[in-house]
Amino acid sequence: MRATAYQRKLDVKNGRIDLSHGAGGRAMAQLISGLFHEAFGNEWLARGNDQAAFDVGAGRMVMTTDGYVVSPLFFPGGNIGSLAVHGTINDVAMGGARPLYLSASFIIEEGFRFSDLKTIADSMGEAARAAGVYIITGDTKVVERGKADGLFISTTGVGVLADGLDLSAEKARVGDRVLVSGSLGDHGTAIMSRRQNLAFETEIVSDSAALHDLVALMVAAGGSSIRVMRDPTRGGLAAMLNEIAHQSGLGFRLQEEAIPVKPAVAAACELLGLDPLHVANEGKLVAIVAPDMADAVLAAMKAHPLGCDAADIGEAVADNHQFVQMSTGFGGGRIVDWLAGEQLPRIC
Amino acid sequence: MRATAYQRKLDVKNGRIDLSHGAGGRAMAQLISGLFHEAFGNEWLARGNDQAAFDVGAGRMVMTTDGYVVSPLFFPGGNIGSLAVHGTINDVAMGGARPLYLSASFIIEEGFRFSDLKTIADSMGEAARAAGVYIITGDTKVVERGKADGLFISTTGVGVLADGLDLSAEKARVGDRVLVSGSLGDHGTAIMSRRQNLAFETEIVSDSAALHDLVALMVAAGGSSIRVMRDPTRGGLAAMLNEIAHQSGLGFRLQEEAIPVKPAVAAACELLGLDPLHVANEGKLVAIVAPDMADAVLAAMKAHPLGCDAADIGEAVADNHQFVQMSTGFGGGRIVDWLAGEQLPRIC
Amino acid sequence: MCLSVPAEVAKILPDDMAIVSIDGISKEISIALIDDLAVGDYVLVHVGYALARIDPAEAERTLQLLQELGSEGQDLQS
Amino acid sequence: MCLSVPAEVAKILPDDMAIVSIDGISKEISIALIDDLAVGDYVLVHVGYALARIDPAEAERTLQLLQELGSEGQDLQS
Amino acid sequence: MKYADEFRDKTIARGLARAIGAEAESQSEYRFMEFCGGHTHAISRYGLEDMLPANVRMIHGPGCPVCVLPASRIDMAIRLAERPEVTLCVYGDLMRVPGSQGKSLLTAKAFGADIRMVYSTLDAIRIAEQAPNREVVFFAIGFETTTPPTAVMIRLAEKKWLKSFSVFCNHVLTPSAMHSILESPDIRNIGRVEVDGFLGPAHVSAIIGTEPYEVLAQQFGKPIVIAGFEPLDMMQAILMLVRQVNEGRHEVENQYSRAVTRKGNRRAQEEVSDIFELRDQFEWRGLGLVPHSGLKLKQAYAQFDAEMRFAMHEVRVADNPACECGAILRGVKRPVDCELFGTVCTPEIPTGSCMVSSEGACAAHWTYGRFRDYQLRRA
Amino acid sequence: MKYADEFRDKTIARGLARAIGAEAESQSEYRFMEFCGGHTHAISRYGLEDMLPANVRMIHGPGCPVCVLPASRIDMAIRLAERPEVTLCVYGDLMRVPGSQGKSLLTAKAFGADIRMVYSTLDAIRIAEQAPNREVVFFAIGFETTTPPTAVMIRLAEKKWLKSFSVFCNHVLTPSAMHSILESPDIRNIGRVEVDGFLGPAHVSAIIGTEPYEVLAQQFGKPIVIAGFEPLDMMQAILMLVRQVNEGRHEVENQYSRAVTRKGNRRAQEEVSDIFELRDQFEWRGLGLVPHSGLKLKQAYAQFDAEMRFAMHEVRVADNPACECGAILRGVKRPVDCELFGTVCTPEIPTGSCMVSSEGACAAHWTYGRFRDYQLRRA
Ligand code: SF4
Ligand code: SF4
Ligand SMILES: [Mg+2]
Ligand SMILES: [Mg+2]
Ligand SMILES: [Mg+2]
Ligand SMILES: [Mg+2]
Ligand SMILES: [Mg+2]
Ligand SMILES: [Mg+2]
Ligand SMILES: [Mg+2]
Ligand SMILES: [Mg+2]
Ligand SMILES: [Mg+2]
Numbered sequence A, B: 001m002r003a004t005a006y007q008r009k010l011d012v013k014n015g016r017i018d019l020s021h022g023a024g025g026r027a028m029a030q031l032i033s034g035l036f037h038e039a040f041g042n043e044w045l046a047r048g049n050d051q052a053a054f055d056v057g058a059g060r061m062v063m064t065t066d067g068y069v070v071s072p073l074f075f076p077g078g079n080i081g082s083l084a085v086h087g088t089i090n091d092v093a094m095g096g097a098r099p100l101y102l103s104a105s106f107i108i109e110e111g112f113r114f115s116d117l118k119t120i121a122d123s124m125g126e127a128a129r130a131a132g133v134y135i136i137t138g139d140t141k142v143v144e145r146g147k148a149d150g151l152f153i154s155t156t157g158v159g160v161l162a163d164g165l166d167l168s169a170e171k172a173r174v175g176d177r178v179l180v181s182g183s184l185g186d187h188g189t190a191i192m193s194r195r196q197n198l199a200f201e202t203e204i205v206s207d208s209a210a211l212h213d214l215v216a217l218m219v220a221a222g223g224s225s226i227r228v229m230r231d232p233t234r235g236g237l238a239a240m241l242n243e244i245a246h247q248s249g250l251g252f253r254l255q256e257e258a259i260p261v262k263p264a265v266a267a268a269c270e271l272l273g274l275d276p277l278h279v280a281n282e283g284k285l286v287a288i289v290a291p292d293m294a295d296a297v298l299a300a301m302k303a304h305p306l307g308c309d310a311a312d313i314g315e316a317v318a319d320n321h322q323f324v325q326m327s328t329g330f331g332g333g334r335i336v337d338w339l340a341g342e343q344l345p346r347i348c
Numbered sequence C, D: 001m002c003l004s005v006p007a008e009v010a011k012i013l014p015d016d017m018a019i020v021s022i023d024g025i026s027k028e029i030s031i032a033l034i035d036d037l038a039v040g041d042y043v044l045v046h047v048g049y050a051l052a053r054i055d056p057a058e059a060e061r062t063l064q065l066l067q068e069l070g071s072e073g074q075d076l077q078s
Numbered sequence E, F: 001m002k003y004a005d006e007f008r009d010k011t012i013a014r015g016l017a018r019a020i021g022a023e024a025e026s027q028s029e030y031r032f033m034e035f036c037g038g039h040t041h042a043i044s045r046y047g048l049e050d051m052l053p054a055n056v057r058m059i060h061g062p063g064c065p066v067c068v069l070p071a072s073r074i075d076m077a078i079r080l081a082e083r084p085e086v087t088l089c090v091y092g093d094l095m096r097v098p099g100s101q102g103k104s105l106l107t108a109k110a111f112g113a114d115i116r117m118v119y120s121t122l123d124a125i126r127i128a129e130q131a132p133n134r135e136v137v138f139f140a141i142g143f144e145t146t147t148p149p150t151a152v153m154i155r156l157a158e159k160k161w162l163k164s165f166s167v168f169c170n171h172v173l174t175p176s177a178m179h180s181i182l183e184s185p186d187i188r189n190i191g192r193v194e195v196d197g198f199l200g201p202a203h204v205s206a207i208i209g210t211e212p213y214e215v216l217a218q219q220f221g222k223p224i225v226i227a228g229f230e231p232l233d234m235m236q237a238i239l240m241l242v243r244q245v246n247e248g249r250h251e252v253e254n255q256y257s258r259a260v261t262r263k264g265n266r267r268a269q270e271e272v273s274d275i276f277e278l279r280d281q282f283e284w285r286g287l288g289l290v291p292h293s294g295l296k297l298k299q300a301y302a303q304f305d306a307e308m309r310f311a312m313h314e315v316r317v318a319d320n321p322a323c324e325c326g327a328i329l330r331g332v333k334r335p336v337d338c339e340l341f342g343t344v345c346t347p348e349i350p351t352g353s354c355m356v357s358s359e360g361a362c363a364a365h366w367t368y369g370r371f372r373d374y375q376l377r378r379a
């Protein structure tokens, strides 16, 4: 903004968001340019329009959105900002697409610290740059104290699909393999470890990461033999596979021993009475892959740092009931069902 | 969702959102499919993937996002749902583009009534259908009571630009005309009339409307002679013209008598000590148009129901200070400045 | 500090309250500070209170004077 | 109602509290219900309290028995 | 996880399964009731059923305090939480338990009641300290395992002079319930349970010891083996039960000797007996009113008794007539015998309390085991 | 809008402007002070300056209660609002007024203080009724116009038995301030104001009548014309002042006869005198301590006096030394004479209170008039 009036610098160290920062006046313009544009820095934002334009080639695009309401906002391995970039990149990538552009909508509670906002915005900028995507348009709203939980971010991503690729749950077939890119439950465990009444110490950090590179390798290796990919976020692996089961009309049969779960994650889950298969991940993906190409795709995954612990954990089976079943490490069988209700620590 | 387990129907009449509706389990899946998919009904949502894919021709696209935190959620002339569709369609349209697809991210406070959510979702679906756009992907989060203000919605829109069209604030030139599509301040006045401590009765309803059709007519009539368009939302006409002034390095000179403001809006503003030029609109646009084509564009606007009160309210002038000046109806001159601080009712 | 608008009394309510209307908007205000208001009276409204009654005859007088002064001025010019 | 995990006492704190560790996670719990705990002891943790000390000798004994029974069973099969 | 992973070993399990199969006489049927929900959950979670011979059948008993809590007590808690001055602290397990009006604490919370999920009784103390102007009530529930932490909390509240803190006490006693199952005339009306032996509670026994079971084994002539909650613990205990049956014994044996002694945790017992005393009777879902089966605060701690403080009264309500929880908790029916199972009643919208806790027979079977309803039982 | 639009007519304005130009003797300069911020705002909002001949200059007086409130009173309000038990109700105008530490009520609110913006004193009553456990304090500010609504509110609070409701009173009196401007020795140190006449307050006069100004006009030999806040009202009043000056008169004349009488609103005056009494002195920003210029609650209403109730004490603080508010409020400087104007000090982050309210000379000039600093003054 080429303002002629001198503007006092944002007091990033001590300042806080007040209602004027959402009122559409100069204070808001200053916040946006001084904090967000600086952190995201790109030509689109610099133009200062209410929308951003970009060129596309003929083809197929994907679009996805997610709201981020994580509490606490800062957690081992990331913060709501990096998460909001990674999570939405991942949903674009799960469609098999190359993520290109993001939008970001901020809902900020009165009293929020500038310093925290800057840290978060900087994390978003960094995460976006590292992933080669641009946050090209955004919006900022401020709500009164007590009407939000510090900060909510909604990001939307668009990306382009490679020619002919059309990943979708209903494409799964009997015999398809279930591949997972790494150990499960790290993000949810890291978050829970910082919740006030659960508080425990752990070296586990969130797995929050952008998976589009890994996906590109997988697509290069497997192409359309990859039926569908999904990131097991809220509800964990269990929710994700049950969704796909219902969408495809198939069942799944998993091998518990093949599913990577870190000992500390397993321990935290035992302590809280949770199932690691219900716990959220933010840097993992699951791919349903035609059996003949499964090994090739798995090898491609293992070649990428974010897939080095990738594993083949089971297969799609014919099942009228669309059960996700699992052979337990103990030798019996069980269902892996959706999480019922909320993910609450149990005492029994 | 092809669930085998019988699911009790959502009790839309009496039910409320509880924390399980955001936990990634069946309750959430049911809410999403029973309420949102039903309201938005389209092939993309039906596929149930975490992203939606669509075909694009080679060319230029625009993307925009906005968060909606309006209070109250229901107001004369609309609700947060219709607003979230119109507002984002308008930001796409202001880029000169034809809006195609929307995403919607919902952040819902525990305890929110299903019935209200349904009304809002239905309004969104209706607004989208009426505008010929599709809400193709979405996300739902639930936060604890006291951590939000009922419901926040962030929508993101994408659209395609006609060949060669590139509207941007810096394209404004001295002598350009300032056109406004109708009377100012209706939306903000309607909202304020329902705020508990301001409460007044008025027949004014929000102007919330999708302007893309109007824009298409304008683009057909004026093409690239339209330098930039913008919808004067938060901060009103004043913020918008000051933004454009700063981006273009020009000043503006307005004629107060030419600016359409309804008597009831003017009266409400006098009562509250506000300036109608600072009050938000959600179905109005301002276009900066090259002088030779201004009459043609204005005529095109007047031919559309949403532009029937369109007016030429002033011109761009050379001004190192980028002042937005106005000749008052009384015969003097004044600046039309940004709103300072928040839009608060004044007593003096 | 003394922002105030002229409004017409539309309805007298109990407890020293009244509805006033101004160009299509109406609002409930206190009339505790003015005696004997009647529907149709005009008052100055300040922070939700009627502060003073507007005297229509005086208003008319002032307006006439203004018009005279205004046209005198116009004559001066021409 | 009796979800409980075995954990090692890592540190004794004042006020009948202690830090226990389980496979790389550690947590503060109450040890008000067990006398004379020492660092290195294993306890059953339930709702944030140590409920019982685990007897390593008995555990070893059970395990050995299990292994015997297990291999007996294996032998049965083969 | 030490003292856990070793007891989950697949190879040993396979051997043990064969040992059980070998010792179980093929012409007999062995019906063992695991009293405790911890066992029920582990059976389902590890797929233990798949490892047992067909003639050894586990019957799920009433050993889940969430499942046996009558709807009337949930109603009381909801009414309490709906009082504007009250903040109710509850273990997460209780949030979805249906009261008599189809309302749960989760929905009461959605409708505005101030309800906090806590992990430990110490959290409730913290909440009370931070909100001295609120009436903070802890919803106490559980068997002997969970009662001592409540006792410690009350002692702490007393020490900290918490003036607006209280406890809604729903603690119940295991041996009384076992007695009731074996004896109650109420049960005879449905059909006497035919149980050949009991897997005795693991963590309850860590507190109370094995001694209290001795009179039961004696009186009813049934073997009882106290078993740990790990799957190998249970298999070993089942083998021990098979042997007792085969040998005509009915003793109390202790498989879980690493954590359970004959006398239990004396310190914990004392904490409890200092603060609590027996109720004359307490209602158990499925079992009806069971004499001397519940605890209440002693007169000396009346100030901490929410039932006194808020003059709470219990209105006994009929359970959903189609819900078979009662029969299931007594082991006379199985979840699939209930016509609501998996149709109207699922963990998302449970009709009965057995569908809530993952220790409940219905929830455990739905969540982990229902695939077996559609497959041939392995030989 | 009846009784408003008619008084904004452009054609009449043009005629009036010429009439003023004709009557103003071209060799003289006429300096009139509009005491009242309402006039200051209207002058800027309507661009009145552009209509006046060059030799008729308006000087902005101290007639904005927000502007004259010393930083120490804002500090007191912030300290009060920061008390956890207090809910402070304020008119929106006050939110951005800087206290001595650069903090305002808006930032105090952002930092957690419970501050509510109200439109009317009746809102404060409603808030107090809805939160009986909170100490609800109304931040009362304003001239004679705004005092009667505070009085009605206090009477209502008494009638409703509101036990934890009080008022932080900052009401001030117009004639005392006008007297101070004309008389105060403090002012002589900067340079005596040279004012040829006053535009008298519109709405203040609707309450107090024109009579109180008579002694001032007499004593200081300056004409005073009470003027409405519409632009034509002001132009007519200016013409009346020019005539008085030309004729050597110094009378109180009433242009605003449609709302102002000689005696004012007796009922409102009584409400005020029932509840309030004069302070010995009150600090005005720019004018310093002015004797008998402020109101406080009478002893009988001490329970409603927040200054008593919370033992509030005023710590006088120095204004920002670069801020020229003081001189501007006395009419001896203009906004552009302040080096902070428009650089460090803007309405977004005001240094002085004159930059906050749109009745403040600095804010009005910045918001509406600063373009004139860069253009040649029209002849
Ligand atoms: S399935 Fe539901 S209704 Fe049937 S017995 Fe179990 S809990 Fe009761
Ligand atoms: S511009 Fe600011 S600092 Fe200068 S006198 Fe005005 S209010 Fe004070
Ligand atoms: Mg998504
Ligand atoms: Mg996602
Ligand atoms: Mg926006
Ligand atoms: Mg996803
Ligand atoms: Mg936008
Ligand atoms: Mg918008
Ligand atoms: Mg999502
Ligand atoms: Mg816009
Ligand atoms: Mg309550």
Ligand SMILES: [Mg+2]
Pocket: F080, F081, F082, F083, F084, F085, F086, F087, F088, F112, F113, F114
């Ligand atoms: Mg406070």
